[in-house]
Amino acid sequence: xxxxxxxxxxxxxxxxxxxxxxxVPWGKLHPWLLGxxxxxVPxxxxGLMGKAKSPPFGDRGQQGPMRRxxxxxxxxVPxxxxxxxxxxxxxxxSREDKGIRWGAASTGAHGPPGGWARRSLSAGPAGxxxxxxxxxxxAGRAAGxxxxxxxxxxxxxxxxxxxxSEVQRVTKVNVSVLGSWSNSKQEKExxxxxxxxxxxxxxxxxxWIQISKEGNSKFWSCSTLQKHSNNPxxxxxxxxxxDQRKVxxxxxxxxxxxxxxxxxxxDDASKLSAIFDTVAKSKVLFMTDRYDDGPIKLTHWQSDGxxxxxxxxxxxxxxxxxxxxxxxxxxxISGICxxxxxxxxxxxxxxxxxxTCEQLGYRLQHLQVISSNKKAQNExxxxxxxxxxxxxxxxxxxxxxxxxxxxxxxxxxxxADTLIPVADNVAExxxxxxxxxxxxxxxxxxxxxxxxxxxxxxxxxxxxxxxYIHLMSPFIEMILWYVGLSACLGLTMALxxxxxxxxxxxFHIYCFYVYGARLYCLKIYGLSSLWRLFRGKKWxxxxxxxxxxxxxxxxxxxxxxxxxxxxFLLPTTALYYLVFTLLRLLVVIVQGLIxxxxxxxxxxxxxxxxxxxxRSYRLAAGVKFRVLEQQDGKPLRLLMQINPLSYSxxxxxxxxPTYSCYPKxxxxxxxxxxxxxxxxxxxxxxxxxQD
Amino acid sequence: xxxxxxxxxxxxxxxxxxxxxEELRKNVHAxxxxxxxxxxxxxxxxxxxxxxxxxxxxxxxxAAGALSPQGLFAAALASSLxxxxxxxxxDGGAGRWASGRTRWADLKSTLVFAAFTYGFSPVLKTLxxxxxxxxxxxxxxxxxxxxxxxxxxxxxxxxxxxTLSLNMAIFASVCLASRLPRSLHAFVMVTFAMQIFALWPMxxxxxxxxTPRCYVGVTVLFALAAxxxxxxxxxxxxxxxxxxxxxxxxxxxxxxxxxxxxxxNIHGPWxxxxxxxxxxxxx
Numbered sequence: 001x002x003x004x005x006x007x008x009x010x011x012x013x014x015x016x017x018x019x020x021x022x023x024v025p026w027g028k029l030h031p032w033l034l035g036x037x038x039x040x041v042p043x044x045x046x047g048l049m050g051k052a053k054s055p056p057f058g059d060r061g062q063q064g065p066m067r068r069x070x071x072x073x074x075x076x077v078p079x080x081x082x083x084x085x086x087x088x089x090x091x092x093x094s095r096e097d098k099g100i101r102w103g104a105a106s107t108g109a110h111g112p113p114g115g116w117a118r119r120s121l122s123a124g125p126a127g128x129x130x131x132x133x134x135x136x137x138x139a140g141r142a143a144g145x146x147x148x149x150x151x152x153x154x155x156x157x158x159x160x161x162x163x164x165s166e167v168q169r170v171t172k173v174n175v176s177v178l179g180s181w182s183n184s185k186q187e188k189e190x191x192x193x194x195x196x197x198x199x200x201x202x203x204x205x206x207x208w209i210q211i212s213k214e215g216n217s218k219f220w221s222c223s224t225l226q227k228h229s230n231n232p233x234x235x236x237x238x239x240x241x242x243d244q245r246k247v248x249x250x251x252x253x254x255x256x257x258x259x260x261x262x263x264x265x266x267d268d269a270s271k272l273s274a275i276f277d278t279v280a281k282s283k284v285l286f287m288t289d290r291y292d293d294g295p296i297k298l299t300h301w302q303s304d305g306x307x308x309x310x311x312x313x314x315x316x317x318x319x320x321x322x323x324x325x326x327x328x329x330x331x332x333i334s335g336i337c338x339x340x341x342x343x344x345x346x347x348x349x350x351x352x353x354x355x356t357c358e359q360l361g362y363r364l365q366h367l368q369v370i371s372s373n374k375k376a377q378n379e380x381x382x383x384x385x386x387x388x389x390x391x392x393x394x395x396x397x398x399x400x401x402x403x404x405x406x407x408x409x410x411x412x413x414x415x416a417d418t419l420i421p422v423a424d425n426v427a428e429x430x431x432x433x434x435x436x437x438x439x440x441x442x443x444x445x446x447x448x449x450x451x452x453x454x455x456x457x458x459x460x461x462x463x464x465x466x467x468y469i470h471l472m473s474p475f476i477e478m479i480l481w482y483v484g485l486s487a488c489l490g491l492t493m494a495l496x497x498x499x500x501x502x503x504x505x506x507f508h509i510y511c512f513y514v515y516g517a518r519l520y521c522l523k524i525y526g527l528s529s530l531w532r533l534f535r536g537k538k539w540x541x542x543x544x545x546x547x548x549x550x551x552x553x554x555x556x557x558x559x560x561x562x563x564x565x566x567x568f569l570l571p572t573t574a575l576y577y578l579v580f581t582l583l584r585l586l587v588v589i590v591q592g593l594i595x596x597x598x599x600x601x602x603x604x605x606x607x608x609x610x611x612x613x614x615r616s617y618r619l620a621a622g623v624k625f626r627v628l629e630q631q632d633g634k635p636l637r638l639l640m641q642i643n644p645l646s647y648s649x650x651x652x653x654x655x656x657p658t659y660s661c662y663p664k665x666x667x668x669x670x671x672x673x674x675x676x677x678x679x680x681x682x683x684x685x686x687x688x689x690q691d
Numbered sequence: 692x693x694x695x696x697x698x699x700x701x702x703x704x705x706x707x708x709x710x711x712x713e714e715l716r717k718n719v720h721a722x723x724x725x726x727x728x729x730x731x732x733x734x735x736x737x738x739x740x741x742x743x744x745x746x747x748x749x750x751x752x753x754a755a756g757a758l759s760p761q762g763l764f765a766a767a768l769a770s771s772l773x774x775x776x777x778x779x780x781x782d783g784g785a786g787r788w789a790s791g792r793t794r795w796a797d798l799k800s801t802l803v804f805a806a807f808t809y810g811f812s813p814v815l816k817t818l819x820x821x822x823x824x825x826x827x828x829x830x831x832x833x834x835x836x837x838x839x840x841x842x843x844x845x846x847x848x849x850x851x852x853x854t855l856s857l858n859m860a861i862f863a864s865v866c867l868a869s870r871l872p873r874s875l876h877a878f879v880m881v882t883f884a885m886q887i888f889a890l891w892p893m894x895x896x897x898x899x900x901x902t903p904r905c906y907v908g909v910t911v912l913f914a915l916a917a918x919x920x921x922x923x924x925x926x927x928x929x930x931x932x933x934x935x936x937x938x939x940x941x942x943x944x945x946x947x948x949x950x951x952x953x954x955x956n957i958h959g960p961w962x963x964x965x966x967x968x969x970x971x972x973x974x
Contacts, residue, residue: 445821449814534862536854553889554800556854558807560861561881565811568818 157202171282179209179224209237219634241628242640246617248283251379252276253621253645253653272623326371330364337361359496359598362659363489366392383608383654390607391656395490402494403487412484416477420469423505427466430508434458437579446572454576458512465508492598499594506587513584514679520577521677523566530563581674605654609647616644716958724951729944731903734910735844737940738895741917742887743835744932748920749883750867753876760879767883774894781901805882812878819869827866834863838888849970860888 160177168175180199208225222237252273351357366388406412438455440446483501487494503510532538533556538549551559611618620642628637645653673680692702752758775797779787808815819827841856864884868877898906914936922929 447817448820449817534855534858536852536858551854552800554804556857557804557861557885557889560858561808561811561815561865563858564862564865565814565818568822 173281177203182212219631222635237635239635240638240640247279250617250620323371330368354500356496356500386607387605395492398491399487406484412481416480420473423469427462430462447569450572492601495594495598499591509583513580516577516580517677517679520573523573524677527566530559533559599658602658603656608650608654612650617642619645621645714959718954718956719958721954724948733940741913744917746887760875764879778894781897808881809878812874816874816877831863831866834859
């Protein structure tokens with residue numbers, strides 16, 4: 001490539017440059033790109049970022065076709081043609097050019113910037129067309145040259161200033177000229193360096209950076225000029241190379257415990273995020289890619305200087321009417337759901353208890369999010385939409401798979417046939433259990449009369465239940481067939497329906513549990529209150545403590561009688577309560593497991609996980625540096641690579657919020673409730689009022 | 692020499708002069724008991740012991756079938772009515788007027804209580820079916836002992852809790868009543884327990900306050916009746932019970948008066964540590 005030189009510009013950082021964690025001094029980065037000529041910055045180029053004590057600068061490299069091939073060489077000689085900018089002279093025909101160039105930092109091959117920018121921004125209004133190169137003739141190296149230099153300097157400076165302001169307007173990032181670079185094939189020229197230093201006087205930036213490279217070496221040498229510095233000391237400069245495209249596309253996730261870290265760490269973290277931010281903002285400058293002159297690809301086309309895939313375009317176009325249709329359907333459905341008809345008490349109670357309805361509502365909400373017309377504002381909203389979409393897709397796919405398996409070979413029929421005998425079996429087991437309780441269970445001595453009463457009561461219930469099941473038996477198969485169809489709405493829906501079916505089939509166990517629990521609870525409260533009466537004390541509701549109290553004679557008498565009765569009947573009631581609570585807990589555990597599975601499927605951010613697998617640079621947790629080849633006397637060269645997020649933090653960050661069923665009681669409070677006989681509802685839905 | 696430590700004196704710190712301990716007083720608040728008064732007061736304890744004894748005897752007779760529930764019920768009813776009349780006649784209606792309790796209220800509570808007990812007597816009967824007899828006896832004995840301990844004999848001590856003692860007695864009566872053959876027995880037993888443990892002491896307190904001579908006579912008669920009844924059941928028991936009663940009424944006062952002479956409380960111008968704890972919170 002031709003030798004070049006140019007001006008470095010980049011964003012100015014207000015912060016003091018400090019050293020990063022790994023000892024690499026940083027400053028603000030952003031080498032960016034600057035608009036570059038038609039051939040924009042090829043993606044996939046390495047960029048040059050430098051810092052140390054100097055403000056970052058960058059240069060742009062440029063290359064055209066390299067982007068397509070995506071290859072870069074480490075010794076970055078940029079390939080491709082560049083049209084030199086007009087300016088000054090240079091020996092005609094010589095491959096050296098000098099002038100002002102804009103560099104964008106992150107792109108460009110490593111190595112000195114290749115070409116000259118020809119046009120300012122492709123995305124914005126075209127910058128001033130540079131005048132076509134006029135062969136600088138030969139003024140030689142004399143005074144004429146000086147004059148020429150001065151002429152060109154001032155004119156070039158004006159153009160550069162205009163260009164810089166345009167870039168600032170389009171990308172909304174504060175940029176300024178930071179220094180100059182030169183890459184000459186031959187020995188350094190005095191006039192060249194003079195020219196560049198003169199540029200330094202025009203653009204006042206403290207400190208003024210100059211980097212240069214000679215010959216074919218890949219090592220750059222940098223120097224800084226402090227014009228008005230107070231402590232002119234030798235500054236150490238480090239060059240950091242990075243892959244511009246990856247940094248542009250990636251999204252930085254700062255560590256979640258920034259509050260706990262020290263100020264310095266937080267400071268560094270914010271600097272890093274500012275870098276990523278700035279690179280991402282200059283996306284528009286990268287889009288001015290030059291497309292290949294090679295064979296025409298059927299799947300790609302070019303618009304606005306950007307190459308894009310036709311399929312993706314078509315999908316984008318088709319998604320708009322699809323979204324509108326979906327939004328319309330959803331509004332109709334939610335209108336029906338919100339209608340007054342469904343809000344009457346028995347129905348609304350039923351809807352709140354069935355988990356199918358919850359899941360349905362949840363999925364409808366998701367669909368609404370996906371089909372909304374608003375574009376995602378930021379990265380996290382986009383990821384959320386994508387996660388929801390992929391999750392829905394997988395869910396429906398699994399559901400259809402399940403359905404196809406279920407409807408083959410008349411499995412539904414078999415299921416229906418086995419359902420009634422299973423229910424009968426369960427009822428018979430319960431009857432046996434009750435007979436056992438009515439006798440002398442486990443050698444415990446029950447109060448015979450109470451035992452008989454309770455046992456007969458529950459037996460009658462079971463009898464009712466069995467006759468109900470037998471009444472329903474002809475319709476079971478048809479009901480199952482139609483219910484199974486709902487699996488096409490998703491695997492989660494099928495699981496929710498399964499959980500609801502289990503709840504319905506074990507409804508009698510729930511009833512028994514409620515009876516037993518209420519009886520036991522009444523007894524426990526009565527006993528505790530009468531025990532206080534026994535001792536001559538009373539519960540003071542106002543002061544929330546136990547106080548002494550003088551009771552009347554008849555109160556005392558009746559209270560003691562009741563206390564005695566309750567105390568002696570306690571073992572019987574407690575046993576019934578224990579048995580039915582255990583049964584109920586069993587059913588609750590089964591239902592809870594199903595709900596956990598549904599929750600897992602709902603909340604797993606599949607798209608993020610797949611992204612982490614395939615394009616791990618998109619989710620960045622931080623950066624890491626690798627030391628490249630060194631040479632004495634030249635600045636240190638480092639390669640910056642993106643550190644992807646770990647899978648656990650991916651899941652944690654992008655988890656979809658669910659209507660999460662989680663146990664609402666801790667273990668101790670659950671035990672306390674069981675002991676006191678209060679009804680337990682171990683799985684609470686968010687937004688449900690507590691009973 | 693001055694009795695201060697904040698001034699330098701030529702004497703050592705622990706020097707005392709001849710006025711040492713001249714402000715010491717001994718047994719300033721000691722009470723001087725008189726034998727007859729103490730014996731008179733011990734009548735309350737004697738009465739309670741006899742009540743317990745009579746109650747247990749009644750239960751014994753009912754369990755053995757020697758006493759029919761109807762007979763017991765009639766006797767108890769008659770004596771209750773007599774006691775009721777006496778209760779008001781003893782102090783000429785002053786107590787009733789002071790407490791403001793009407794006869795109608797009395798009648799109401801009687802009816803409520805009777806109906807309740809009658810309604811629950813079948814339940815009471817089968818309450819302790821599955822519990823062994825020994826347990827029932829032990830529990831009843833404990834409860835009656837507790838009744839005696841916590842009863843309000845007129846002393847102002849922290850351990851006294853009339854509610855607790857009454858409740859324990861009722862609990863014991865329910866335990867014992869559940870061992871009787873039929874529910875009518877249980878009903879009568881519980882009613883009788885109520886009368887002898889709740890109503891009789893009330894009457895006795897009033898008698899003691901108003902007519903001490905009558906009270907002494909009634910106590911002696913009651914004790915003799917209890918002894919006679921006990922003698923028909925077990926002579927050894929009767930002898931033991933008699934000795935117990937004599938010990939409590941005659942021996943214990945003597946011991947108390949003798950021990951008073953050994954009292955050695957010193958009082959002086961220093962602060963005394965007084966225990967002001969309310970022991971009733973342990974109950």
